[in-house]
Amino acid sequence: MKAVPSLTAETMALQRSFESHRPKGRRLFCDPYADAFLRPSLRALATASAIPGLRRLAVGLYDAVGGPGPRPSAIVRTKVIDDAIAEATTDGTQCVLLGAGYDTRAYRLPALKDHRVFEVDHPITQTAKHLVVDRLGLDDRHVTYVPIDFEHDRLADSLLSAGFDPLVRSTFVWEGVTNYLTGEAIDATLGVVHDLTTGGGVLILTYIDARALTDPTPFPEARRWVRAVTRAEEPWTFGLNPADASQYFAERGLLLRQDDSTLDAGRAWLTAQGRSEHGSGLYRIAVLEPEHGDRD
Ligand SMILES: C[S@@+](CC[C@H](N)C(=O)[O-])C[C@H]1O[C@@H](n2cnc3c(N)ncnc32)[C@H](O)[C@@H]1O
Numbered sequence: 121m122k123a124v125p126s127l128t129a130e131t132m133a134l135q136r137s138f139e140s141h142r143p144k145g146r147r148l149f150c151d152p153y154a155d156a157f158l159r160p161s162l163r164a165l166a167t168a169s170a171i172p173g174l175r176r177l178a179v180g181l182y183d184a185v186g187g188p189g190p191r192p193s194a195i196v197r198t199k200v201i202d203d204a205i206a207e208a209t210t211d212g213t214q215c216v217l218l219g220a221g222y223d224t225r226a227y228r229l230p231a232l233k234d235h236r237v238f239e240v241d242h243p244i245t246q247t248a249k250h251l252v253v254d255r256l257g258l259d260d261r262h263v264t265y266v267p268i269d270f271e272h273d274r275l276a277d278s279l280l281s282a283g284f285d286p287l288v289r290s291t292f293v294w295e296g297v298t299n300y301l302t303g304e305a306i307d308a309t310l311g312v313v314h315d316l317t318t319g320g321g322v323l324i325l326t327y328i329d330a331r332a333l334t335d336p337t338p339f340p341e342a343r344r345w346v347r348a349v350t351r352a353e354e355p356w357t358f359g360l361n362p363a364d365a366s367q368y369f370a371e372r373g374l375l376l377r378q379d380d381s382t383l384d385a386g387r388a389w390l391t392a393q394g395r396s397e398h399g400s401g402l403y404r405i406a407v408l409e410p411e412h413g414d415r416d
Contacts (some may be wrong), residue, residue, distance in 0.1 A: 127352040129221030131186075131301035132158040132296060133164060135194040140181050141170035146393050148199040148386075149227075156252050157222040168340035186348050193400040194296075196386030200405050201295055201324055206231040208291040208322045216279065216290060218309065219270070219297030222249055226263045236262055238284055240275065243267035270297075272303040275312045278330060299328045303343045306358060307372070314373040317410040322332025323374060324407050329381075330359030331403040340400040362404060369408055379406040 137154035139147050155163055169178040180184050202225065209215065209231040220239040239246070246267050253260055266282045268275055280286075294311050296304055297405055301410055313323050321343055329339070334355060336342030349356055366376045382399030390398060 123244060126242065126245040126354065128245055128296070128300075128349065128354045129245055130157060130159070130162070131352070132194055132267055133191075133222040134162050134182070135191045136198060137163075138169050138182070138191065139165040139195045139198075141166060141175075148195050148389055148393075149202055151198075151224055152250055153224040153227060153252075153256060153258070154222070156256055157249070176237075183305060186278075187341050187344035188397070189339075189345050189400040189402070190348070191236060192381040192386065192390070192397040193403045194400040196382040196389070197295065197405055199389065199405065200380075200382075201293060202229060204324050205229060205291055205293065205405060209235060210289070213289045213291060213321075214238070214284065216284065216292045218292060218294040220249070221245060221296070222252075223293075223295065226260070227253075227258050233262070236264070236283075238264050238279060239265050239267040240268055240279070242269055253293055270301055274307055276316060279312075280318065282354075284316065285319070286316040289319050289320040290322040291315055292317070292325075293319065294323065294325040295361075296326055298325060298358055300354055301358055303358060310369075310374060312371045314407055314410045318412055322377075322407060324405070326403065326405050327365070328356060328359040329402040329404060330361045332356075333359050336402075339400065341352050341400055345400075345402075365404075365406065369406070373411050374408040375411050377409050378405075380405055 133154045137153040137158065140150045140152065140154055157165055160164060165178050165182065168174045205215065205225060206229065214236040215232055216238045217225065218240045220241045226237040226239065246265055250265060264282045266278050268278050298415040332339050332342040332346065336346065346356060361378060365379055369376045381401045382403045382405065383401045385405060
């Protein structure tokens with residue numbers, strides 16, 4: 121990883137900001153804090169998108185650089201995961217946001233406001249986030265920051281010493297991260313999630329279709345997208361073929377409950393709002409249930 125805060129985390133904040141500036145009733149969600157994580161030039165672009173006459177220009181400019189896939193895919197995945205967290209969060213559960221970046225769910229989702237949230241991320245991005253959360257004056261007493269590098273540090277030890285309780289039901293979210301890691305780091309992290317969920321729980325993660333890395337022809341948006349993340353010096357390194365996903369996760373003690381592309385997951389919502397944009401076939405959201413033989 122680079123020694124600067126994650127650019128792809130900031131890009132996600134920008135995409136969420138564009139969506140949040142859409143009129144009420146014509147957006148998939150609202151993240152009122154997303155703007156605060158943006159550098160001035162990107163904040164100006166996001167603010168311009170709130171002005172009806174400029175919206176198309178501002179968002180169009182962004183899509184022209186990034187290509188047609190990333191933004192609609194990002195907003196669909198945000199909505200799917202918001203809903204999945206709300207469904208999984210019940211009295212007394214805890215939530216772990218792995219590679220949290222500038223995810224503000226701990227503050228904006230009513231479901232999480234009264235629950236313990238652990239935000240795990242690379243220390244450089246996490247420090248940048250903390251400064252913004254402080255500046256905004258957000259009440260983060262329910263949030264515990266856990267700085268780690270998935271490639272080098274011991275997630276289990278860090279979570280346990282931060283107060284995570286494996287006997288309490290947990291919602292783990294790993295959004296927009298597996299595609300930047302090595303297979304070894306993913307294996308180790310999935311192992312930790314499995315081992316720390318003896319109290320029950322769910323893991324919601326995203327992954328990219330491995331074919332986008334080798335033969336992008338099935339995905340018209342793939343080439344530009346791969347180029348954009350490489351330019352950001354956060355290249356995609358890992359993907360899974362959806363046909364193999366169930367077995368891959370089963371071998372790691374995780375039962376695949378749901379697995380959709382953002383193209384399929386977002387279709388009905390976007391159509392209902394009269395929007396012609398669509399998610400991406402290469403970007404997938406999986407819901408997994410850790411299996412513990414002695415409990416089942
Ligand atoms: C695309 S951003 C996603 C952020 C957030 N989950 C979201 O969806 O908005 C990728 C995140 O993964 C984190 N990340 C990437 N590689 C990492 C590593 N080796 N260790 C810890 N965090 C890492 C980055 O710091 C960044 O916050």
